[in-house]
Amino acid sequence: MKSRVARLAACLVLASTPVVARPLEAPPPVREAFDIVVPKPPAPVVVEGRAQLVYELHLTNFSQEPLEPRRLQVLDAATGRVLGDFAGPALAARLASVPAGGKDAVTAPGRRAIVFVELDLPPGEVPHRLGHRIDYATGEATFVVAGPDIAVDATATVVLGPPLAGGPWAAVHAAEWPRGHRRVTYAVGGRTRIPGRFAVDFVRVDEQGRITRGDKDRPADALGYGADVLAVADATVVAVRDGMAESASIAGNPKHAVGDAAGNFVALGLPGGRTAFYEHLKLGSVRVKAGDRVRRGHVLGALGFSGDTTGPHLHFHVADGDTPLGGEGVPFALDRFTLLGRYLDVGGLGARRWDAPPTGLDPHRAAEWPGANTVVDFAP
Numbered sequence: 001m002k003s004r005v006a007r008l009a010a011c012l013v014l015a016s017t018p019v020v021a022r023p024l025e026a027p028p029p030v031r032e033a034f035d036i037v038v039p040k041p042p043a044p045v046v047v048e049g050r051a052q053l054v055y056e057l058h059l060t061n062f063s064q065e066p067l068e069p070r071r072l073q074v075l076d077a078a079t080g081r082v083l084g085d086f087a088g089p090a091l092a093a094r095l096a097s098v099p100a101g102g103k104d105a106v107t108a109p110g111r112r113a114i115v116f117v118e119l120d121l122p123p124g125e126v127p128h129r130l131g132h133r134i135d136y137a138t139g140e141a142t143f144v145v146a147g148p149d150i151a152v153d154a155t156a157t158v159v160l161g162p163p164l165a166g167g168p169w170a171a172v173h174a175a176e177w178p179r180g181h182r183r184v185t186y187a188v189g190g191r192t193r194i195p196g197r198f199a200v201d202f203v204r205v206d207e208q209g210r211i212t213r214g215d216k217d218r219p220a221d222a223l224g225y226g227a228d229v230l231a232v233a234d235a236t237v238v239a240v241r242d243g244m245a246e247s248a249s250i251a252g253n254p255k256h257a258v259g260d261a262a263g264n265f266v267a268l269g270l271p272g273g274r275t276a277f278y279e280h281l282k283l284g285s286v287r288v289k290a291g292d293r294v295r296r297g298h299v300l301g302a303l304g305f306s307g308d309t310t311g312p313h314l315h316f317h318v319a320d321g322d323t324p325l326g327g328e329g330v331p332f333a334l335d336r337f338t339l340l341g342r343y344l345d346v347g348g349l350g351a352r353r354w355d356a357p358p359t360g361l362d363p364h365r366a367a368e369w370p371g372a373n374t375v376v377d378f379a380p
């Protein structure tokens, strides 16, 4: 055993040994920055033949200074191939600060920013793991932090029957809307979640693109009002709510408490701990109760105008929890539908006919999530 003096001498020798080999680049300085979390790793879902990965990075500033995200790169963790590269306006459009209302891009100490990521990939090119690289600035200086290496969720997408019959139905959703389903977080039950990450609002349209047969402010005149909503699978009813009044006018619908926003609803338990939610149902229309077993196609209730909604429609989503706000939205696919077209500008919904679908695309779609603002028909 070496004496303390001998060890001290060894240290002095090491300390005085000339450096004979230097790395070409000094390692970056260690500094505190973001805590980066992906609350719900993505599971691929197919839209018009392309795989979609939809998820978020939560960036919480644990440093003592404001940090401004400048660039996000998403990588195939195995190969380093860049799958997504967002900077400047493309990043700003995906970045939301929490709480909302602060300076968008700058994350003050203690604050959180959410980066909303949607990747569109050929189906055969979905990697098993994703890596991330975030460039950020503080003052004049810029730095890089490696974000989490996450596994792509290999759980098979649940494939469902249609939640409505016939058509045409506009499948209204868009990832980029700041207050659309995909971007609305709810911190309830001790966690913040996005239940509507893959939610679709189905609005009935006619061949001319009209959505109402009379007074556009009268819910009962909406073409879809009262339409049967159908069980998407053989399932057990998990929960229902009926009895919430509907506003007599669309413009007069009041803002509801967060727990009432779904209005009258039915929740169906699906395999794998997933639940399908049908929301804003017509007052008094719910035909099932919790515990009922239903077969695919069973009529659950009717499309209505209850809860927080700007017009009669069916809100449909699938989540990993059994309450409307208490689960993370997960992707789902519909086993078949006819793609009639899409609204390139959804502001035209109700005012004009939809735009044509992409040329060369087979209108008969199978096992896909309806694309943003598409118009679909469920007729056999």
Ligand SMILES: [Zn+2]
Pocket (backbone or CB within 6 Å): 181, 199, 200, 201, 314, 315, 316
């Ligand atoms: Zn909705």
